[in-house]
Amino acid sequence: MAGITGAQAQSFGLDGLLPQGGASASGRIVQIVAMLTVLSVAPGLLMMVTSFSRFVIALSFLRSGLGLQSTPANLILVSLALFMTFFVMAPTFDKAWQxxxxxxxENRISEGEAYAKITAPFRDFMLAQTRPQDLRLFADLAPASIRPQDPAQAVDLRVLIPSFMISELRRAFEIGFLIALPFLVIDMIVATIVMSMGMMMLPPTVISLPFKVIFFVLIDGWNLLIGGLVRSYS
Structure with a gap:
């Protein structure tokens, strides 16, 4: 009997696995599932509401303009864009954390209050970088339930996030054009010289590639590009 009593004493129920609180066990399970879902889509959220997309697209244009297929590697470009995002978004991240x-x-506020305070810095950042035309587009397309009724009303995130994303894509392609233009000029000059010399079988990119690389190095291109990308958020 003593052994049975000891085994019963060591048994545990579902209540022991769930934190104590006013919510029911099913409510706690829903909260855990929601938290796991947010963690699984965190990389996508990072790209949607931060400066990551502008950085990685601009760096991709740089590699394409240079004519390099795999240098720098994707891992290097993504890592550089990620750390630049942390640098630019540091004030936003700090405010959301604090x-x-x-x-x-510390259990000083509820989940609803925490959601509003966490999203507020990101909302301010996205509003500052979103074009009014893009915001107006999605506000007009949105259903009446999430459409802001007056300018003083806060814009719903379901309207703000896609507006911010297409604004970032537009700005990234503008920067990409400015990056690719000098390299295009070099390609055209080299192609003209090669054709005038009658070397039809020689691909112009074979000759233009070292010139583009040395041109980018001599103008201190990494410093100019990274500095310009970071200042674009000032």
Whole structure:
């Protein structure tokens, strides 16, 4: 009997696995599932609401303009864009942590209050970088339930995020054009010289590639490009 009693004493129920609180067990399970879902889509959220997309697209245009297929490698470009994103978004991340995440962890505010305080810095950042035309487009396309009724009303994130994304894509392609234009001029000059010399079988890119690389190095291209990308958010 003593062994049975000891085994029963070591058994545990579902309540022991779930944190204590006012919500029911099913509510806690829903919260856990929601948290796991957010963590699984976190990389996508990072690209949608931060400066990552502008950086990685501009760096991709640079590699294409130079004519290099795999140098720098994708891992290097993505890592550089990621750390540049952390640099630019540092004030936003710090404000979201201090105002929303930290008070929630310390049980000083509820989940609803934490959500509003965490999203507020990202909302301000996206509004500052979104073109009014793009915001107006999605506001007109949105259903009446999420459409802002007056200018003083906060824009719903379901309207703001896609507006911010297409604004970032437009700006990234503008920067990409400015990056690719000098390299295109070099390609045209080299192609003209090669054709005038009658070397029809020689691909112009074979000759233009070292000239483009040395041109980019001599003008301190990495410093100019990274500095311009970061200042574009000032």
């Amino acid at each position: 105002d929303g995440v930290l008070p929630l962890v």
